[in-house]
Amino acid sequence: MNESLEGRRALVTGGGRGTGAAVVARLRAAGADVLATARTRPEHADGPFVAADVTAPGGVETVVREVRDRFGALDILVHTVGGSSAPGGGFAALTDRHWQDELDLNLLAAVRLDRALLPDVAAGGAVVHVSSIQRRLPLFEATLGYAAAKAALTTYSKGLAKELAPRGVRVNVVSPGAIRTSAADALVARLAEADGVDERAAWDRLTAALGGIPLGRPTLPEEVAELVAFLVSGRAAAITGAEHTIDGGTVPTV
Numbered sequence: 001m002n003e004s005l006e007g008r009r010a011l012v013t014g015g016g017r018g019t020g021a022a023v024v025a026r027l028r029a030a031g032a033d034v035l036a037t038a039r040t041r042p043e044h045a046d047g048p049f050v051a052a053d054v055t056a057p058g059g060v061e062t063v064v065r066e067v068r069d070r071f072g073a074l075d076i077l078v079h080t081v082g083g084s085s086a087p088g089g090g091f092a093a094l095t096d097r098h099w100q101d102e103l104d105l106n107l108l109a110a111v112r113l114d115r116a117l118l119p120d121v122a123a124g125g126a127v128v129h130v131s132s133i134q135r136r137l138p139l140f141e142a143t144l145g146y147a148a149a150k151a152a153l154t155t156y157s158k159g160l161a162k163e164l165a166p167r168g169v170r171v172n173v174v175s176p177g178a179i180r181t182s183a184a185d186a187l188v189a190r191l192a193e194a195d196g197v198d199e200r201a202a203w204d205r206l207t208a209a210l211g212g213i214p215l216g217r218p219t220l221p222e223e224v225a226e227l228v229a230f231l232v233s234g235r236a237a238a239i240t241g242a243e244h245t246i247d248g249g250t251v252p253t254v
């Protein structure tokens with residue numbers, strides 16, 4: 001089976017750093033023509049990039065316009081953008097604004113991009129939405145809105161997969177556990193500040209709250225990218241509507 005993505009036209013959101021940047025590099029290494037997007041162009045970006053805030057009015061439209069101008073239509077859409085900047089303090093600390101921000105970034109950006117771009121994707125196309133194990137193991141200290149938004153993203157993705165399968169377009173979800181990125185470090189810093197502990201203790205508490213990581217380490221962004229590259233390739237031609245957990249064994253149930 002062919003792992004080459006030669007000639008495939010791909011959009012990767014959240015492609016500026018962390019997991020998204022690793023996905024961009026991996027898809028390019030497989031031969032795909034990749035347009036990356038994030039709010040800020042990375043300093044060492046070496047390929048096509050469009051700057052846009054996918055939660056702001058007009059942001060999704062900017063990305064859609066660039067995709068149409070550059071490619072006409074896509075073959076691959078990897079929606080990596082997501083995260084949380086909500087404060088610690090439990091459910092009562094989360095205002096309507098925090099909830100809306102979590103939903104805009106972690107659910108509605110994907111919904112809006114899909115609605116604009118997927119009608120033009122031909123048979124053989126592949127979509128990956130990056131969710132989180134928090135949709136099954138929600139943490140309440142700072143990320144309850146994020147966890148709920150990711151749960152909605154996973155459910156939405158399943159329905160989308162069922163709708164698009166007869167057209168030959170596949171939709172899968174990748175749900176990572178802890179990935180050691182700058183976003184994870186920022187969350188740990190916020191939790192440390194809220195709890196009055198150092199960052200090592202905050203990290204230990206965070207992973208303990210998830211039940212620990214049996215493999216003993218967080219996942220690398222490149223390891224998530226490898227899974228994504230498999231799912232969008234012809235090697236995964238029979239896989240759609242599935243959620244793929246990559247968490248070092250963190251989720252304790254079948």
Ligand SMILES: NC(=O)c1ccc[n+]([C@@H]2O[C@H](COP(=O)([O-])OP(=O)(O)OC[C@H]3O[C@@H](n4cnc5c(N)ncnc54)[C@H](OP(=O)(O)O)[C@@H]3O)[C@@H](O)[C@H]2O)c1
Nearest residue numbers: 014016017018019038039040053054081082083132179183
């Ligand atoms: N890190 C983890 O431990 C972990 C665990 C489970 C799931 N995940 C999920 O994995 C995905 C990637 O996480 P990550 O930790 O690799 O992310 P990250 O390092 O924070 O990178 C996020 C990317 O998205 C861009 N971005 C953020 N807000 C944006 C906005 N409003 N509009 C457009 N682009 C925006 C960022 O660039 P700009 O800031 O320049 O826009 C950056 O390129 C997310 O969906 C996350 O929820 C992560």
